[in-house]
Structure formats: C-alpha cells, structure tokens
Amino acid sequence: MKKVYIETMGCQMNKSDAERMYGMLEHLGYTQTSEPKEADMLIINTCSIRQLSEDKAYSAIGVWGKWKKSKPDLKIVFAGCVAQQKGQELFRRAPYVDLVLGTQRLYELPELVKRIEAGERVVSCEEKPFEESDIQINRVKSINAWVPIMEGCNNFCTYCIVPYTRGRERSRKPELIIEEIKKALDEGFKEITLLGQNVDSYGKDLEPHQNLSWLLRQVNELEGKFRIRFVTSYPTDITDELIDTVIELDKVCEYFHIPMQSGDDYVLKKMNRRYDYAEYKKICDHIRTRIPDVTITSDFIAGFPGETEEQFENTLKAMTELELDYSNTAAYSPREKTVAAKWVDLYIPEDVKTERLARLNEHNRKCCLASNKKYTGREMEVLIEKFEEDRNVITGRTRNNKIVHIPYDKDITGEFVDVKITNARTWYLNGELIK
Ligand code: SAH
Ligand code: SF4
Ligand code: F3S
Numbered sequence: 001m002k003k004v005y006i007e008t009m010g011c012q013m014n015k016s017d018a019e020r021m022y023g024m025l026e027h028l029g030y031t032q033t034s035e036p037k038e039a040d041m042l043i044i045n046t047c048s049i050r051q052l053s054e055d056k057a058y059s060a061i062g063v064w065g066k067w068k069k070s071k072p073d074l075k076i077v078f079a080g081c082v083a084q085q086k087g088q089e090l091f092r093r094a095p096y097v098d099l100v101l102g103t104q105r106l107y108e109l110p111e112l113v114k115r116i117e118a119g120e121r122v123v124s125c126e127e128k129p130f131e132e133s134d135i136q137i138n139r140v141k142s143i144n145a146w147v148p149i150m151e152g153c154n155n156f157c158t159y160c161i162v163p164y165t166r167g168r169e170r171s172r173k174p175e176l177i178i179e180e181i182k183k184a185l186d187e188g189f190k191e192i193t194l195l196g197q198n199v200d201s202y203g204k205d206l207e208p209h210q211n212l213s214w215l216l217r218q219v220n221e222l223e224g225k226f227r228i229r230f231v232t233s234y235p236t237d238i239t240d241e242l243i244d245t246v247i248e249l250d251k252v253c254e255y256f257h258i259p260m261q262s263g264d265d266y267v268l269k270k271m272n273r274r275y276d277y278a279e280y281k282k283i284c285d286h287i288r289t290r291i292p293d294v295t296i297t298s299d300f301i302a303g304f305p306g307e308t309e310e311q312f313e314n315t316l317k318a319m320t321e322l323e324l325d326y327s328n329t330a331a332y333s334p335r336e337k338t339v340a341a342k343w344v345d346l347y348i349p350e351d352v353k354t355e356r357l358a359r360l361n362e363h364n365r366k367c368c369l370a371s372n373k374k375y376t377g378r379e380m381e382v383l384i385e386k387f388e389e390d391r392n393v394i395t396g397r398t399r400n401n402k403i404v405h406i407p408y409d410k411d412i413t414g415e416f417v418d419v420k421i422t423n424a425r426t427w428y429l430n431g432e433l434i435k
Contacts, residue, residue: 004030005039009056010047012195012231013166014080016146017106018045021079023136024109032138036064040073041113046080048161050333054082058093065096075116077101081165085336087125097121103151104128104167127167132176137183143191143385143414145184149177149215150196155234157261158272158339159304159332162197169198171206178218185224190383190414192219194230200237213245220249225416227383227399231257235283236275243290253399254291258283259299259328263318264311267304270340277318284322295371295400297326302360303353304332306346312356316363325371327364331357365426372424375402379434382419387411395428403428 004025008018021043022032033039042064046057061078068074077099078090084102091097098116101109102125115122139145152167153160181192194215196202203210212230219228228251235258246252258280262268265276287294300315319327331353334341348356375398382404384396394408396417404419405428419431 002030002040003033003038004041004043005033005036006043006045007036007060008045008080009053009060010045010049010080012146012193013148013151013197014045014047015140016148016195017080017103018043019137019139019146020106021045021109022138024107025113026138027136028110028113037067041075041077043077043079046078046082048081048085048165048335050330051335052333057082061094061097065094068096075099075113077116079103079106081161084125084165085161088123091121091123099123100125102126103165107132132172137180139184139187139189143189143383144193145181145187145189145191146193146195147177147180147184148172148195149199149202149212149230153197154201155198155274156272156339158270159301159335159341161335161338164337166197169201169205171202171204171210173206174203174210174215174218177215178222181219182222185222185226188414189226190416191227191229194219194228196230197232198234198237199230200233200239200242211239211241213239213241216245216249216252220251226251228252229255229401233258235260235273235280238283238287243287247291253401254294255297255399255401256287256294257297260318260322260324261299261301262304262307262311263300263315264307267307267311267314270306271301271304272339277314280318281322288323293400295325295402296322297328297401298324299328299330300360301330301332302356303348305334305340305343305348307332307348307356312359316359319360319363319367323371324367326368327360329357329360329364369424369426372402372426372429375421375429376424378421380404380419380421380431382406382417382431384412384415384417387413398429404431405429406431406433408433 006018008015044061047053064076075098078097079101083100090100100123104127105124150171152169153163154169156163199212202212260280380398382396384394386395392409394406418434420434421429421431423430
C-alpha cells in the first residue's frame with residue numbers, strides 16, 4: 001500500500017479540503033500516514049492569506065525537494081490557495097513538484113494522480129465551477145465535522161486574497177450537504193459546523209433560491225442529539241430571519257463569528273467593507289438583546305495602509321464597547337493582486353504594525369477574560385471533546401463555544417454533560433460535573 005502525507009497550513013476550508021483529498025486518495029489505494037518521511041506522496045495544502053503563510057509553504061517544500069534526490073519515486077503535490085494563485089510559476093520555483101493543484105480543481109485529484117504516477121508533471125488550476133459527484137471524505141477523528149456549504153467570495157475587500165484563490169461564490173447543492181451531514185452523524189460526530197467565507201450568501205445562486213435559515217432548518221430536523229454551528233457571517237448580511245432561526249432551532253448554537261476588521265469608519269471604507277461602526281454595533285446589540293448568553297467573535301487587522309494612531313484606537317474602543325467575546329488578530333500583510341497592496345506610499349512601518357498588533361492582542365485578552373467571568377457560578381451544557389489521562393481532565397465546549405476544563409478520571413469524549421462553572425481564565429473556564 002502506498003502512503004500519503006498532507007501538510008495543511010490554512011483555515012477550516014483548507015482543512016476540509018485535506019479531508020476530501022485523503023478520501024479521494026484512499027480510493028486509489030493510498031493510506032494516510034502522519035510521518036512525512038515514510039510517505040510515497042507528499043501534499044502541501046497551502047494558505048495565502050498573509051505573506052508569512054505563503055513563505056512557510058516554500059520552506060516546507062524545499063525540505064521535501066531534498067528528500068526526493070534520494071527517493072526519486074516520491075511524488076510531491078503543491079495544493080491549496082498558493083497553488084491556485086501562482087499556478088505554473090511554482091514549477092520554476094520548485095522544479096521537483098509533480099503536480100500543482102488549485103483549489104478550484106480539487107475534485108480532479110484522482111485523475112491527476114494517475115497522470116503523475118505515469119511520470120507526467122501537471123498544473124491544474126484554471127478557474128472552473130467544479131462538479132462534485134461522489135462524496136469521498138476521510139474526516140479527522142474528532143467531535144466536530146466541518147461541512148462546506150459554499151465556496152468562494154464576491155466581496156473583494158481591498159486587503160484580501162480569498163476572492164482570487166477561491167473564486168466566485170458558489171453554493172453546494174442542499175441534497176449533497178444533507179447527505180454529507182447524515183454520514184458524519186452516522187460516523188458519530190456530535191457537532192456540525194457549516195462552513196463558508198460568507199455563509200449568509202448561501203443559496204442565492206441556487207434554483208430555486210434558498211437561504212441559510214432554510215438550510216439550518218433542514219439540518220435541525222435530522223435525528224439525534226447534536227449541535228449545529230455556522231461560520232463566517234458578513235455583518236450586514238445577518239438577517240432578522242437568521243436571528244429568529246437561531247432562537248427557534250434547538251440544535252443551532254448561540255454563537256456568531258462576525259469579522260469587523262476595523263472599528264474606524266474611514267478605514268472600513270478603504271477596506272471596502274459595506275458597513276460603518278454604527279451599523280456593526282446595531283447588529284451586535286440586536287443579537288445580544290434577542291439571544292441571551294450569545295458569544296460574538298470577530299477578526300481585526302492592525303496597520304492597514306494609511307491607518308492613523310487615532311483610527312487604530314477606534315478599533316480598540318470598538319472591541320471594548322461591543323464587549324466582543326474573542327477576536328482573531330493579524331498585522332496587515334500586502335497581498336499580490338489586491339487593491340490595498342498598491343498603496344505602497346501608505347504602508348505602515350513594520351515596527352508600528354507589530355506594536356499595534358501587540359496592543360490589539362492585549363485588549364483581546366482583557367475582553368476574553370471579562371467575557372469568561374460572566375459565566376462563573378453558572379450551570380452550562382458541555383460537549384466533551386477530549387480526555388487528558390495524565391492530568392485526569394476532560395475538556396469540552398458550551399453551546400456558546402466557551403472551552404471548559406473539568407476534573408474527571410474517565411474518557412467520556414462525545415458525551416453531553418451538565419457542568420457548574422467554578423472560575424474563569426483568559427482562554428477557558430474551569431468547571432465541575434453536576435452529579
Ligand atoms: N470571510 C471572512 C474572512 C476570511 S479571511 C470575512 O469576511 O471576514 C480571515 C481573516 O484574515 C480576515 O477576517 C482578516 O481579518 C484576515 N486577513 C485577510 N487578509 C489579510 C491581510 N492581507 N493581512 C492581514 N490579515 C488579513
Ligand atoms: Fe476576504 Fe472580504 Fe471575502 Fe472575507 S468577505 S473572504 S475578508 S474578501
Ligand atoms: Fe483559507 Fe488561507 Fe485559502 S485562509 S481560503 S487557506 S488563503
């Protein structure tokens with residue numbers, strides 16, 4: 001049996017692609033290995049969101065290129081978002097690569113593998129709406145199954161590469177999504193996370209039109225006890241119908257990930273985000289009023305081209321004022337082809353970006369602790385995700401996505417338990433089982 005190793009470097013969508021690649025390769029007789037040195041095929045599944053992620057891909061693959069000298073039959077595949085973006089150019093940079101596989105061509109993998117096994121070198125990344133046929137997925141063993149409901153993005157925020165690496169928005173057919181979820185539930189998954197760059201756009205391109213609320217209702221009707229989540233939401237696309245749906249459906253969890261990017265109106269405009277601070281706040285306040293204990297998380301970028309100190313401080317203010325429960329943070333990284341990357345004169349010096357990012361992170365820590373403290377003394381349902389035998393601790397998540405550590409001496413992964421929260425830390429809660 002041949003062995004394949006996939007190194008995944010990107011977001012959940014990227015991880016989900018890896019599960020699909022493993023699934024397809026299994027049908028061709030490959031088994032999965034966690035040891036790259038033992039593999040007959042090495043796949044690097046890359047991310048292009050920041051320069052650092054792209055650079056990591058090149059250094060990893062350089063090492064593999066050296067291995068190939070003493071193992072000429074080794075096949076090396078360059079996949080993911082950097083592959084989609086760079087295409088043919090990667091052959092010049094890394095001549096030992098056998099296949100460049102763009103994200104748009106994921107489902108051609110079996111056919112392409114046969115060609116490289118026969119000695120060809122192939123680039124496949126032209127943009128093309130893919131047709132999925134059989135769903136072949138080899139999921140990472142866990143409690144949560146990630147299920148993409150759509151691909152791509154039409155928003156073209158001026159800093160972001162995703163519309164170039166993932167193409168235009170395309171919804172997956174509801175029957176394929178439901179079939180995939182049923183399978184995951186049969187395999188024992190207890191949480192389903194619907195995944196997309198912009199889940200609120202789901203179904204606009206389908207015939208007949210559908211929407212996210214409709215899809216959530218279909219999933220909620222499936223039998224068994226499990227949880228449903230969805231990410232990511234574009235602030236102004238969150239409808240009253242969606243909020244009503246989250247309230248109404250028992251399996252859908254009280255959690256929204258709504259990237260804000262900046263708390264400053266001028267910067268938001270320059271980012272081509274279609275809302276200002278007041279609008280974001282209105283949505284946030286509305287969700288919080290209607291859904292008690294809801295968790296709202298966000299993403300922020302520090303040091304966008306031209307961002308002044310005052311504008312940056314508006315982001316810090318926003319984080320506190322909106323009581324955001326957690327935020328992903330990053331320093332701005334110029335991406336080829338994007339609009340903002342051309343504003344070279346306005347670039348913020350590296351040291352200023354680093355300093356702003358550190359302040360953003362410090363603020364985030366304070367917001368997280370404040371958020372977690374709200375739950376001390378409360379009783380909450382926790383879905384257990386892991387057991388640490390050496391410490392006798394089980395860890396899981398509440399419906400609103402808070403991580404809880406609980407002392408316990410048995411592995412009850414996959415069970416729902418009632419827990420009393422005893423105290424709050426920055427990144428997690430401590431609790432004890434209610435007998
Ligand atoms: N679809 C989501 C975000 C996907 S990308 C949304 O609309 O918000 C994930 C995050 O990466 C973004 O929210 C943004 O905060 C960050 N990001 C994207 N491009 C970036 C860049 N050029 N530099 C720094 N961070 C970036
Ligand atoms: Fe990127 Fe903006 Fe699309 Fe999110 S909405 S993926 S940030 S272009
Ligand atoms: Fe994801 Fe990175 Fe691509 S964030 S969509 S893997 S550029």
